[in-house]
Amino acid sequence: MTHPSEALFENGKSLPIIPTCEHFAGSEKLILKGFEMQKKLGPVFDITCDCEDGAETGKEVEHAQMIVRVVNSAENPYAMAGTRIHDHSHPDWRQDVDILVPGAGEKLAYITLPKSTCYEDAKTQIEYIQKVAKEAGISREIPIHVLIETHGALQDVEKIATLPWLQVLDFGLMDFVSGYQGAIPAINMRSPGQFDHRLIGAAKARVAQAAIQNKVIPAHNVTLDLKNPYQTYKDAERARNEFGFMRMWSIYPTQVQAIVDAMKPDFTELEAAQNILIKAQDAEWGPIQYDGELHDRATYRYFWELVQRAKFSGAKLFDETEKRFFA
Numbered sequence: 001m002t003h004p005s006e007a008l009f010e011n012g013k014s015l016p017i018i019p020t021c022e023h024f025a026g027s028e029k030l031i032l033k034g035f036e037m038q039k040k041l042g043p044v045f046d047i048t049c050d051c052e053d054g055a056e057t058g059k060e061v062e063h064a065q066m067i068v069r070v071v072n073s074a075e076n077p078y079a080m081a082g083t084r085i086h087d088h089s090h091p092d093w094r095q096d097v098d099i100l101v102p103g104a105g106e107k108l109a110y111i112t113l114p115k116s117t118c119y120e121d122a123k124t125q126i127e128y129i130q131k132v133a134k135e136a137g138i139s140r141e142i143p144i145h146v147l148i149e150t151h152g153a154l155q156d157v158e159k160i161a162t163l164p165w166l167q168v169l170d171f172g173l174m175d176f177v178s179g180y181q182g183a184i185p186a187i188n189m190r191s192p193g194q195f196d197h198r199l200i201g202a203a204k205a206r207v208a209q210a211a212i213q214n215k216v217i218p219a220h221n222v223t224l225d226l227k228n229p230y231q232t233y234k235d236a237e238r239a240r241n242e243f244g245f246m247r248m249w250s251i252y253p254t255q256v257q258a259i260v261d262a263m264k265p266d267f268t269e270l271e272a273a274q275n276i277l278i279k280a281q282d283a284e285w286g287p288i289q290y291d292g293e294l295h296d297r298a299t300y301r302y303f304w305e306l307v308q309r310a311k312f313s314g315a316k317l318f319d320e321t322e323k324r325f326f327a
Helices: 028-041 060-071 093-104 119-135 151-155 173-178 198-213 229-243 253-262 267-282 297-312 319-326
Strands: 021-025 046-050 081-084 111-113 144-148 166-171 217-220 247-250 288-290 293-295
Touching: 021 028, 021 253, 028 046, 028 060, 028 081, 028 253, 046 060, 060 081, 060 093, 081 093, 093 111, 093 119, 111 119, 119 144, 144 151, 151 198, 166 198, 173 198, 198 217, 198 229, 217 229, 229 247, 229 253, 247 253, 267 288, 267 297, 267 319, 297 319
Parallel strands: 021 046, 021 247, 046 081, 081 111, 111 144, 144 166, 166 217, 217 247
Antiparallel strands: 288 293
16 A cells, blocks of 8 residues: 555645754753753654753853763764854854864754845855755754744744755744844733734744645744743644644753643644544555545545644554554
8 A cells, every 4th residue: 555655745845844843952961851852752842952052152162062962972862953043244164163063964963054134145154064065074054943032033034944954944933022122022022922922923924824734844933931841732723723833942851741732733623633534545546435525535645744743743643554554
């Protein structure tokens, strides 16, 4: 029987299937703690080893070398750790790339580019990463994530979304609000204002639309409330259901599970999706009827992506689904 990946996407690119949560860690201690969480929860979230805000001033080289060491270590069980380098205006961003790409380019899950002010900033950094990767003999495409958190980046977001190697567009709320110099009150860095304020909502919708139409994952900003997992859950739920974000940042251990749970597919829909895909495969992906409705390749693509994302979220799938599609 033909696998859905072969049967359903012969006409082009689809959205990447990656975890719905990205957990930031800025020190060796916190990165290793993140790896321990992965071992406990399973491969349901990525870890971003932070060179930007995490690096101690004056020790940028040692910090980048530490990230190379831990990413390549046995402590990184699922190879689900990426890194955020310095922004285009920082004098050390090329140094970050020169250390991280030759040292860990075969294993880095992604490289995040912060504070781009325009398309050219992101393009310059990506081209340098590609150049260093080629010189280091790394043949894989290292996935790139670009933070949209400035007026210039938002103005160029549709163009940025077309860049090579791009996997994720991240929305950065705090820098975005700060850039309005008081025109958006600081209270809107929190909920409900971060969703209800017209300028922020418009920016989030634009980022999500640009990402999805270019087969890139849109990722939502953090929840500032560290001690209330329910607030994180509700923020992730609104980001997913109202704005189309398919991934969200975590900055505190208790936020990880809340984000993963909020972004899991609905149980009833997941059950129907599996039944439809099994029946469709039996029909060699021709049209079928299920529960009184007609389904064909258009709906099969939707349900296949839903099932894959559920798998990445740690949802329990049918034994038959596991055997047919993931064995």
